[in-house]
Amino acid sequence: MSVLPPAPLFTQSADAAQLQEFSSFISELSKISGAIIRGHYLSGAAVESKSDQSPVTAADRETEQALRAAIMTRYPHHGIIGEEFGPHRQDAEYCWILDPIDGTKAFVTNCYIFGTLISLTYRGRPIIGALHSPLMEHLLVGTAAGTTLNGKPVGMRSCNAIGDAMLLATDHWDIFKYHNGPAFELLSREARLYRGWGDCHGYFQLATGGADIMLDPVLKIWDIMSFIPIIEGAGGRITDWQGNTPIGATSIVATGGAIHDAVLRVLNP
Amino acid sequence: MSVLPPAPLFTQSADAAQLQEFSSFISELSKISGAIIRGHYLSGAAVESKSDQSPVTAADRETEQALRAAIMTRYPHHGIIGEEFGPHRQDAEYCWILDPIDGTKAFVTNCYIFGTLISLTYRGRPIIGALHSPLMEHLLVGTAAGTTLNGKPVGMRSCNAIGDAMLLATDHWDIFKYHNGPAFELLSREARLYRGWGDCHGYFQLATGGADIMLDPVLKIWDIMSFIPIIEGAGGRITDWQGNTPIGATSIVATGGAIHDAVLRVLNP
Numbered sequence: 235m236s237v238l239p240p241a242p243l244f245t246q247s248a249d250a251a252q253l254q255e256f257s258s259f260i261s262e263l264s265k266i267s268g269a270i271i272r273g274h275y276l277s278g279a280a281v282e283s284k285s286d287q288s289p290v291t292a293a294d295r296e297t298e299q300a301l302r303a304a305i306m307t308r309y310p311h312h313g314i315i316g317e318e319f320g321p322h323r324q325d326a327e328y329c330w331i332l333d334p335i336d337g338t339k340a341f342v343t344n345c346y347i348f349g350t351l352i353s354l355t356y357r358g359r360p361i362i363g364a365l366h367s368p369l370m371e372h373l374l375v376g377t378a379a380g381t382t383l384n385g386k387p388v389g390m391r392s393c394n395a396i397g398d399a400m401l402l403a404t405d406h407w408d409i410f411k412y413h414n415g416p417a418f419e420l421l422s423r424e425a426r427l428y429r430g431w432g433d434c435h436g437y438f439q440l441a442t443g444g445a446d447i448m449l450d451p452v453l454k455i456w457d458i459m460s461f462i463p464i465i466e467g468a469g470g471r472i473t474d475w476q477g478n479t480p481i482g483a484t485s486i487v488a489t490g491g492a493i494h495d496a497v498l499r500v501l502n503p
Numbered sequence: 504m505s506v507l508p509p510a511p512l513f514t515q516s517a518d519a520a521q522l523q524e525f526s527s528f529i530s531e532l533s534k535i536s537g538a539i540i541r542g543h544y545l546s547g548a549a550v551e552s553k554s555d556q557s558p559v560t561a562a563d564r565e566t567e568q569a570l571r572a573a574i575m576t577r578y579p580h581h582g583i584i585g586e587e588f589g590p591h592r593q594d595a596e597y598c599w600i601l602d603p604i605d606g607t608k609a610f611v612t613n614c615y616i617f618g619t620l621i622s623l624t625y626r627g628r629p630i631i632g633a634l635h636s637p638l639m640e641h642l643l644v645g646t647a648a649g650t651t652l653n654g655k656p657v658g659m660r661s662c663n664a665i666g667d668a669m670l671l672a673t674d675h676w677d678i679f680k681y682h683n684g685p686a687f688e689l690l691s692r693e694a695r696l697y698r699g700w701g702d703c704h705g706y707f708q709l710a711t712g713g714a715d716i717m718l719d720p721v722l723k724i725w726d727i728m729s730f731i732p733i734i735e736g737a738g739g740r741i742t743d744w745q746g747n748t749p750i751g752a753t754s755i756v757a758t759g760g761a762i763h764d765a766v767l768r769v770l771n772p
Contacts, residue, residue: 276652276711343669344713345700346615346639369639370615383545400612406675406699407692423676430675430699431614442545444613 244472244481245378245463246359253377256362259308260352263301264366264373267334267350270297271368276344290335290342294318297334297350305330312354317456329355333456336365337433346370347435353459359481363460365434374438376464381441390470390490391443396500399446399493401425402439404432409451412485413475414501418449421500437461440488441468447497450486451475458486476502513741513750514647514732515628522646525631528577529621532570533635533642536603536619539566540637545613559604559611563587566603566619574599581623586725598624602725605634606702615639616704622728628750632729634703643707645733650710659739659759660712665769668715668762670694671708673701677720681754682744683770687718690769706730709757710737716766719755720744727755745771 248256274293298318305314306322313326317333330352335341337348346369353363365374374383381388393399401422403409409418422428425447431439434457436448441464450457462480465472471491474483477498489497517525543562567587574583575591582595586602599621604610606617615638622632634643643652650657662668670691672678678687691697694716700708703726705717710733719726731749734741740760743752746767758766 339696339698340700342713343698344708344711345698345704346636347700367615406697427608428675429608429612429614431609431616435614439613442613444611 242479243378243466244359244479245363245376245466246356246361247378248356248361250379253362253379256354257375257377260362260364260375261373263304263352264350264364266300266304267297267352268366268368268371270300271335271341271350275341275369290338291318293341294334294338298332301332301334301352315456317454327357329358331355331360331456331459333460336457337435340433340435347431347433349434349438351434351456351460353463355459360459360462363463365438365460365464367435367438372438374441374464376441376460376462376467378463378467381464381467383442388442388468390440390465390468391446392492393446393490394492396421396424396447396493396496397426399425399427399489400439400444401428401447401449402431402436402445403428403449403451404430404436405451406430409449412451414503417501417503421447421497424500434461437464437488440470440490441465446490446493448486448488449475449501453484453486455482458483461486461488473498511748512647512735513628513748514632514645514735515625515630516647517625517630519648522631522648525623526644526646529631529633529644530642532573532621533619533633535569535573536566536621537635537637537640539569540604540610540619544610544638559607560587562610563603563607567601570601570603570621584725586723596626598627600624600629600725600728602729605726606704609702609704616700616702618703618707620703620725620729622732624728629728629731632732634707634729634733636704636707641707643710643733645710645729645731645736647732647736650733650736652711657711657737659709659734659737660715661761662715662759663761665690665693665716665762665765666695668694668696668758669708669713670697670716670718671700671705671714672697672718672720673699673705674720675699678718681720683772686770686772690716690766693769703730706733706757709739709759710734715759715762717755717757718744718770722753722755724751727752730755730757742767 313323313329582592582598
């Protein structure tokens with residue numbers, strides 16, 4: 235058996251004091267966003283709404299505004315890129331990337347698997363990434379030094395064959411729309427189990443040792459940045475659909491590492 | 504526009520005093536099962552386990568044993584049918600049907616969408632059905648008189664066309680294995696949105712007005728019974744894959760009612 239070379243690390247290293255400071259601040263931010271989002275979840279408005287848009291937008295915007303205000307107060311020289319309100323000082327060395335509700339479709343349809351994404355980049359590379367479930371108050375924080383869930387280390391499980399893998403993917407038909415659908419179909423039939431549990435929660439399942447492959451066919455920067463430190467810190471590998479850097483990508487393949495190349499080969503025949 | 508005839512009700516009517524008594528008891532049972540299951544979720548054992556079996560079985564069995572003990576103490580003449588320990592006095596007039604963890608695959612892979620199913624049948628027909636999420640402490644209780652979430656009435660939203668529907672299904676490839684796969688593919692492409700969020704949580708999303716169609720390709724009695732009062736009490740319709748009674752069925756199609764026949768026609772061309 236040959237020893238695999240270490241996977242390239244897209245997460246920027248940072249010193250322990252910095253990571254401690256940013257982790258604490260992200261924990262404060264999560265308390266702010268969590269309280270707002272819980273107030274909107276399963277509210278009468280969401281249940282009565284005929285359109286999926288209005289209640290979401292309210293929850294999304296209110297959350298992002300609160301996060302931006304907290305960041306601008308604490309770090310006035312940092313940049314911010316958020317899904318709802320666009321970029322602010324985006325050329326700053328440090329830049330916060332925000333997705334107030336990742337998994338909007340889950341949120342408005344009363345599914346539990348959505349969350350808030352917060353990451354910090356230094357010169358364009360993430361140094362810390364976080365996923366917070368407002369419902370469960372689970373805070374997953376990843377850095378090059380490791381990934382923790384509510385402060386306790388977590389890590390990916392070992393999986394050496396696609397036939398043993400639990401595969402997750404956000405949107406079945408979007409994969410056929412944006413990538414090689416029949417190749418994905420082959421992968422999803424070859425895997426031990428395939429489920430459509432995606433968005434941010436797919437990365438949660440991987441990083442906590444519950445699943446082995448997570449596919450996202452189409453993403454924006456605020457979806458991706460947090461996942462890079464979370465997956466790499468948990469010992470996994472994360473690339474775009476073709477195996478290139480996930481920074482600036484519009485798709486994601488994340489695995490525990492050992493089967494990454496095999497997955498890419500099936501997806502890109 | 505013709506007025507549709509009322510859908511047949513598979514839920515047995517019961518008087519208000521009975522329903523109040525059984526609802527209170529189910530609430531007590533949920534506290535028992537919830538405490539046990541939360542203790543197993545994301546525990547070290549589950550994270551470290553290489554096989555999906557051992558931690559699940561422990562959580563499943565411990566939960567069902569506790570529920571059975573509580574039922575036998577309170578209602579010694581009632582019957583019990585549970586997933587883990589088989590039938591007990593199953594010919595009794597009143598029989599409790601238990602699935603300690605519905606969505607086992609979600610539970611062991613650290614997904615949030617699993618729950619405990621508890622229902623009570625009278626002479627073979629359900630009079631009350633409940634779904635409890637141990638993580639969220641959401642208790643959904645359905646009867647012929649209505650469905651409530653933690654005591655507050657909920658109901659399905661209106662959806663008159665498949666093109667407007669949010670479709671949920673538990674297992675993509677199981678549908679191809681047990682039913683007409685291409686017909687399902689057509690439905691899933693025709694719907695406004697299709698997601699693989701299933702097991703008990705799909706019924707939760709329907710009953711709380713978040714989604715419109717829920718499909719389960721292959722089920723056992725302990726999966727089905729709770730869903731009948733929950734969906735009917737929320738104003739929806741529930742049948743097997745071909746439109747027949749869900750009592751004793753091995754598959755489920757649940758909708759808000761108006762599109763039920765249209766969905767059946769697509770699934771059974």
